[in-house]
Amino acid sequence: IKLTMRAILRVTAVALAARGAAGLELRVRGGGDRVFSAAEAKGGQELEAAKTAVLFIEFQHEFTAEGGKLHGAVGPVMESTGMLAKAAKVAAAARAAGCTVIHAPISFEEDGSDNPNRGLGILAGCAADKLFTRGTWNAAFDEAMTPAEGDLVVTGKKGLDAFPGTDLESLLVANRIETLVLAGFLTNCCVESTMRTAYEKGFNTLTLTDCCATTSEDGHRAATEGTFLMFSSPVTADDFIAKLSS
Secondary structure, eight states, X not given: OXXXXXXXXXXXXXXXXXXXXXXXXXXXXXXXXXXXXXXXXXXXOOOOGGGEEEEEEOOBHHHHSTTOTTHHHHHHHHHXXXXXXXXXXXXXXXXXXXXXXXXXXXXXOTTOTTOTTTTSHHHHHHHHXXXXXXXXXXXXXXXXXXXXXXXXXXXXXXXXXXXXXXXXXXXXXXXXXXXXXXXXXOIIIIIHHHHHHHHHTTOEEEEEEEEEEOSOHHHHHHIXXXXXXXXXXXXXXXXXXXXXXX
16 A cells, blocks of 8 residues: 555654644644644733743753763853752752753763764764763762652753753653753753754743853853843843742
């Protein structure tokens, strides 16, 4: 039996819609993978705690602590923004308000065999320097950002964007999330990559400008004052906490 591509897409869309959670249905739009259709996109809506998730990206010793191989590179921006203490404060406020708190760690096998692009760019650096090696202190969560009871932890993160190859999207859909708030490392790499995808998928996307850090002040500002404005609503930690209590 021969099926046209249109028929295949129609059958797939019906199957995906049947798996939707309380109106959050994965839909096929000409082969796309948006969570929300154009009519359902959530960008710009008012914050509702029960439908909000805060995603903390890579708050791991490799970045956050003395002895981490990347701490020296990100330490100055961490210090200038106070991002670690502010992120912990946001996490506590988000839990108290009824938001979903999610952590997205990254890790690799020691030989880098699970690194998805180990011959190029920043992932080549991860392989060469054996960064975030699975099971080591370096890859462990910072004590200030250890997941609490009830928090969710993304599995499968090997690349920069927290969506590909992970269960992040399924966690968001299962928990009926419409607003995704982002914080972490690196401002202009993993946070920015995840922000762009969340925006494309139709989430109301917020970025916490003083809960992120990268390897230079210039790089941090270029993201928080540039690309963040294109693909999210940038806010400070205090502004976000105020929105939760308003």
